[in-house]
Amino acid sequence: MVFHLLFSALVMSYLNGFRNYHSTEAYAGVLPIGQNSPQQCQFGLYAEQISGSAFTAPNGHNLRSWMYRIRPSVAHRGDGESVEFDHWVSQSDDSKTHIAFDPLRWNPLENIEGHWIESVRTLTIAGSASSQTGMSASMATLHPQQQPVLQNHDAEMLVMPISAPITLRTEYGVLDVAVGSLGVIPRSAFVALSTEKMTQIYLLENYGAPFELPSRGAIGANGLANERDFEYPTASYIEQQTATWVIEKREGRFREFTLEHSPFDVLGWHGNHAPYRYDLRRFNTLGSISYDHPDPSIFTVLTSPSQTAGVANIDVVVFGDRWLVAENTFRPPWYHRNVMAEFMGLIYGTYDAKPNGFLPGGASLHNAGSPHGPDYDAFSTASVSELSPHKLSGTLAFMFETSVPQRITSFAANADERQNDYVDCWKDIQPASFIITGSKEPNKKSNGQA
Numbered sequence: 001m002v003f004h005l006l007f008s009a010l011v012m013s014y015l016n017g018f019r020n021y022h023s024t025e026a027y028a029g030v031l032p033i034g035q036n037s038p039q040q041c042q043f044g045l046y047a048e049q050i051s052g053s054a055f056t057a058p059n060g061h062n063l064r065s066w067m068y069r070i071r072p073s074v075a076h077r078g079d080g081e082s083v084e085f086d087h088w089v090s091q092s093d094d095s096k097t098h099i100a101f102d103p104l105r106w107n108p109l110e111n112i113e114g115h116w117i118e119s120v121r122t123l124t125i126a127g128s129a130s131s132q133t134g135m136s137a138s139m140a141t142l143h144p145q146q147q148p149v150l151q152n153h154d155a156e157m158l159v160m161p162i163s164a165p166i167t168l169r170t171e172y173g174v175l176d177v178a179v180g181s182l183g184v185i186p187r188s189a190f191v192a193l194s195t196e197k198m199t200q201i202y203l204l205e206n207y208g209a210p211f212e213l214p215s216r217g218a219i220g221a222n223g224l225a226n227e228r229d230f231e232y233p234t235a236s237y238i239e240q241q242t243a244t245w246v247i248e249k250r251e252g253r254f255r256e257f258t259l260e261h262s263p264f265d266v267l268g269w270h271g272n273h274a275p276y277r278y279d280l281r282r283f284n285t286l287g288s289i290s291y292d293h294p295d296p297s298i299f300t301v302l303t304s305p306s307q308t309a310g311v312a313n314i315d316v317v318v319f320g321d322r323w324l325v326a327e328n329t330f331r332p333p334w335y336h337r338n339v340m341a342e343f344m345g346l347i348y349g350t351y352d353a354k355p356n357g358f359l360p361g362g363a364s365l366h367n368a369g370s371p372h373g374p375d376y377d378a379f380s381t382a383s384v385s386e387l388s389p390h391k392l393s394g395t396l397a398f399m400f401e402t403s404v405p406q407r408i409t410s411f412a413a414n415a416d417e418r419q420n421d422y423v424d425c426w427k428d429i430q431p432a433s434f435i436i437t438g439s440k441e442p443n444k445k446s447n448g449q450a
Contacts, residue, residue, distance in 0.1 A: 014231035014277075018213055019063075023270040024173070026235040030268030036066045045267060046072040052186055052210055052273035063210060065271025067171065070239060071261065076190070078257030080248065088120040089409045090129040090136055090154055090205065090252030097125055097407040100367045104408065105422040106415060108361030111200065112141045115148055116193055117247055117254075120203060123412040124343050124365050126404035129154035129207050130251050133306075134404045135314050137343045137363070138203040142166060142195045146245075149192045149263060153250040155205035157185045158302075158316065160398070162347060162361050164199035168192075171266045172274045173233025180347060180396055181279045182316075184211060184302075189275060190246075190263040200361055202345050204400055208313035211302040219286065225301045229282045232274050238262040280347075280396060285322040291329050296399070306403055315340075317399040319351065325389045332382050335373030341406040342366045342399050349395030353378055357419065364422075368405045375425035 015022045025031055030045065032038045037047045045068045052063030089096050112119035119141040127134020135155075142161075159166070160182045168175040168183050169192040177183040179199075185191045187210075193201075213225060244259040278301070286298050296317060304313040324331045332353045344351075344364045351358050353374040358364065366372040374382065412418065 013234050015234060016228050016231055018225075018227040018230040018276070019272045020227075020232075021270070021272050022232055022274065023268075024233075024235040025268040026237050027267050030068050030235075031270055032068075041068055043267075045069060048072050050186075050189075050271075050273060061212075063271075063273035065172070065269050065273040067266045068268045069171075070237070070265035070267070073263075076246070076259060076263040078246065078259055080255035080257040083247070083254045083256045085118055085120060085254055087122060087409070087411050088117070088138065088252075089122040089125055090207075090249075092125050092128050092134075092407050097409055098413050100124070100365055100406065100408045101370070103364070103366050103370055103372050103423055104412075105358065105364040105419045106362055106412065107417040107419060108359055109139050109200065109415070109417050111198065113143075115145070116140045116142045116201075117148060117150060121411055121415075122409045123363055124406040124408055126341060126402040126406040127207055128252075129205070132207050133313065134207050135304075135400060135402055136205045136207075137345075137400055137406075138205070139361075139363070140201050140203050141198065142193055142201055143198050144194070144196050147193055148245040148247045148256070149190050151188060151190050151246065151248045152185075152205070153188050153248070154252065155207050156187050156210055156304075157191075158204040158206065158211075159183050159185070159193070160202045160345075160347060161195070162200045162202070164195055164197040166193055166195045166199065166201065168275060168277075169194065169238075169264060170233065170275050171264055172269055173236045173266075175231075175233050175275055175277045177277050178279070180281050181277055183275065183277045185275045186210070186273060191275070192264075202398075204314075204316070206304050206314055208304045208306065211304050211314075211316070214297075214300045214303045214315070219298075223284045223286050224298070225278065225283055230276050230278050232276045235266060235268050237267050238264045280318045280398070281320055283318050283320060285320065287322060287324075288326045288329070291327050293326055293329065293331065296333065299399075308403075311403050312340075312401065313403060315399075315401040317401060319395070319397040319399075321391065321393050321395065323389060323391050327387060329387070330382055331387075331390075332374045332378055335371065337369055337371045338366070339368055340401045340403055341368045342372075342401050343406060344397060344399045347396040347398065349397075351395065351397045352392055354425070357422070357425065362417075365406055365408065376428040377425075379429075
């Protein structure tokens, strides 16, 4: 069959269920019955398997999808030319990154002109694309203009818009991602970002194992991010004969080329490996209903596991609307030092531990072992406030927590948006004043004698 349609009608319906085995057709009869690769596919289409894991990965971790497309991916190639995007950093090396000793914070970055890939400004990186361990955290500006198609072989990508919705056009179909939601694009998938109104986005590259839901352990079967709230695209395709601009990324290097057709030519697919979206406001927050509050791991939405059991390559953590009810308890996050490194961002509202200076679109880094906690104003207020039930409303913050220390890029170190006085938020902390009664002066020693 010859396809003359410019594009199929986009019916924005979604498939529900995290890592469910989905089946979807943009045209009835596309998917073969009872097998994956028949001698001849319906309508002269090509069958192609896309793997997200090793073939021999165990059940539950074995990720793959079968696509039925107008052209196989080998036809989506071109004679590329190298192109540089210096501020998108994917390798931890001493020429572009620096060790971060102190707590760091940045104001929202300026909007950058041009397409979104050239606007990417990486702030922190842990591990590298080459080692397939760690992550990078970046900001980008998306304008309502023509955008290139990206194929990122380095990483699974997670994006979150800040001020306006965005659309992710992928081989699998289309995902609309609203403010307050995230979208995840598998490694090596073709994707084009678009928006009707300019917005900045948070961009996470996951160089390690694909994201999965955290083990709930003693929590049980329900709560946190529930499987049914993750949404996958239904098949839709574009068959256009106009030029398509593609940028390909591998080990932090880029090349660009032009196709005379669209790579978004999949009429049907089935599998458990695909892009998805999740509304962070659906997160079922758990917490203490007695005293103290549990570790922030209870706020984990997604986790990329490492080779060490119980230690994440990356945890994606969200702090949204929730009730605070614990008795005789300091309710904001306590002062702490963590073996994990924490990159934080704020989508909207106010973060309760940092009500001053931490702005939507901003970011902070508290590296492994770096002491941090509420600023002194937040500490002083929370220490004397009435402990009646209180709801935090209109707030949405997140954290990318890594087991590998995060380095900052040269851009992040020298950016005008860096708050060089950030550590001053703790400068007014006073030493504890205490009086011990009924005790004697400790014995004093002189010349080695008691």
